[in-house]
Amino acid sequence: MTDKKFIIKKIQQLKEEKNAIILAHCYQNIEIDEVADIVGDSLYLSRQAAYTNKDIIVFAGVYFMAETAKILSPQKKVLLPRMESGCLMADMIDINQLREFKEKHPGAPVVCYVNSSAEVKSESDICCASSNALEVVRSLGAKKVLFVPDTYLGNYVGKQLPDVEVVTYNGFCPTHLRILPDDVDKMRKIYEDALVLSHPECHSEVINRSDFTGSTTQIMNFVKKSKNKKFIIATELGVKERLERDYPDKEFYLISNKAVCPNMKWNHLEDILNSLVNEEHEVFIDEKIAQKALAPIEKMINLKV
Secondary structure (H helix, E strand, C coil), X not given: CCHHHHHHHHHHHHHHHHCEEEEEECCCCHHHHHCCCEEXXXXXXXXXXXXXXXXXXXXXXXXXXHHHHHHHCCCCEEECCCCCCCCCCHHHCCHHHHHHHXXXXXXXCEEEECCCCHHHHHCCCXXXXXXXXXXXXXXXXXXXXXXXXXXXXXXXXXXHCCCCEEEECCECCHHHHCXXXXXXXXXXXXXXXXXXXXCCCCCHHHHHCCCEECCHHHXXXXXXXXXXXXXXXXXXXXXXXXXXXXXXXXXXXXXXCCCCCCHHXXXXXXXXXXXXXXXXXXXXXXXXXXXXXXXXXXXXXXXXX
């Protein structure tokens, strides 16, 4: 029995013994899927965290995701295998900066991307994920909306809702911004019959050059339904790896070798095992902050879009 097989077996045993569930984001190292109970994007994982009846949630993702799980399931023990797993976008805004942003635009509701801290969520009106941002903004029925922290996702939504003024905070995803418009042009010349699929966190010029733009899940569903056989993937490496595994009859090309999120790659099987053995790296949130952050998250989940 190889070390890997031993680790996987031990993790499965501990999940049963401790009534634990492992949630994994699609940007994680693909080996994590071998022990994960649920793999998906931020919105799907948020919903699973809210509904699980397990005692322990091991979140193979980044810190804001584990925080969201703890907010939705405060009675559960939420573990983040590697505490280094932060999010540079989430770090671009704090609660004081959000308050200053709101003061400049009094009365405008705040739509908060889930890629943000619990404190920022607590100061917002409703949360959104990349897969439902358009529907969330539309649901408010407001003429003006503040969107934090990702200016690119906010601008993407604003272009589709011309009757709504979407004022965006100047945050961004460094991984997606490493994907350049020139990368799209170069790859199209090499793979002329491939479709370009991009994430809305990308630069607007990348989106303009794409055949389809959507969340991780929406990209995967597009591939599933498409009759095309070749795709250029303009998002994080983990998506391309899972598509290759799930659709061996199709070909996938990563837009750039720079499309890798280092924070998402911290977790390995050994880290998952260690988190279950020792039950360490538990996520805690100030109770008042958690209570305030719960409402905007639940509003998003209850939209069911």
